[in-house]
Amino acid sequence: MNTRANAVSFKGFVADRIEAGAVLKKPGDLAVISREKMPRWIVLRCPSGCGDDVLLNLDRRTGRAWSLYREFGKRVSIYPSIWRDTGCRSHFIVWKNRVIWCDYDEALLDIGEAIDADKSASVLKILGESQTYISYEEIATRLNAIPWEILTLCHRLVREGLIEEGRIKERGKFKLVDS
Numbered sequence: 001m002n003t004r005a006n007a008v009s010f011k012g013f014v015a016d017r018i019e020a021g022a023v024l025k026k027p028g029d030l031a032v033i034s035r036e037k038m039p040r041w042i043v044l045r046c047p048s049g050c051g052d053d054v055l056l057n058l059d060r061r062t063g064r065a066w067s068l069y070r071e072f073g074k075r076v077s078i079y080p081s082i083w084r085d086t087g088c089r090s091h092f093i094v095w096k097n098r099v100i101w102c103d104y105d106e107a108l109l110d111i112g113e114a115i116d117a118d119k120s121a122s123v124l125k126i127l128g129e130s131q132t133y134i135s136y137e138e139i140a141t142r143l144n145a146i147p148w149e150i151l152t153l154c155h156r157l158v159r160e161g162l163i164e165e166g167r168i169k170e171r172g173k174f175k176l177v178d179s
Helices: 017-023 105-111 116-130 136-142 148-160
Strands: 008-015 030-035 038-045 054-057 069-073 073-085 091-095 100-102 163-167 173-176
Touching: 008 017, 017 038, 030 136, 038 148, 054 073, 073 148, 091 148, 116 136, 116 148, 116 163, 116 173, 136 148, 136 173, 148 173
Parallel strands: 008 030
Antiparallel strands: 030 038, 038 054, 069 073, 073 091, 091 100, 163 173
16 A cells, blocks of 8 residues: 655655665655756655655756755755656645645645745735736745745735736736735
């Protein structure tokens, strides 16, 4: 019987796929393959419990790539989500060592409580500089922040009536509420 993991466990940096396989023991275990001090790949034992290892490219020079965010040593977030189109076909987010199974909106709101007022003011400032919608990804890039954190913060600011989210093609983009 497969056991789903609700967390990831960062096992460290390794030199190659063989070494990664040696440190990944259970669902949610994660290692980063680095070459010449550059992180190249994430190897993640699928948190679904299917037993597969998921390989995520970190090197933008080679095409589509994910971003790895490390906080306080071993706490990790991965962006964007991981959506397996083979094997178990699971879809999930890794945010601050937590696995959030998609549909994820409520889970994002639940774990976003620690976002500080300074970051909120910074988001409002960025949105105030534009008359058009700005994606949470662009805001996160400007603030050097984890995109999931900015998305959660934007949804909170929408609930407070300070900003609005676009619809259909503008979903995930935000602007100040017209006064």
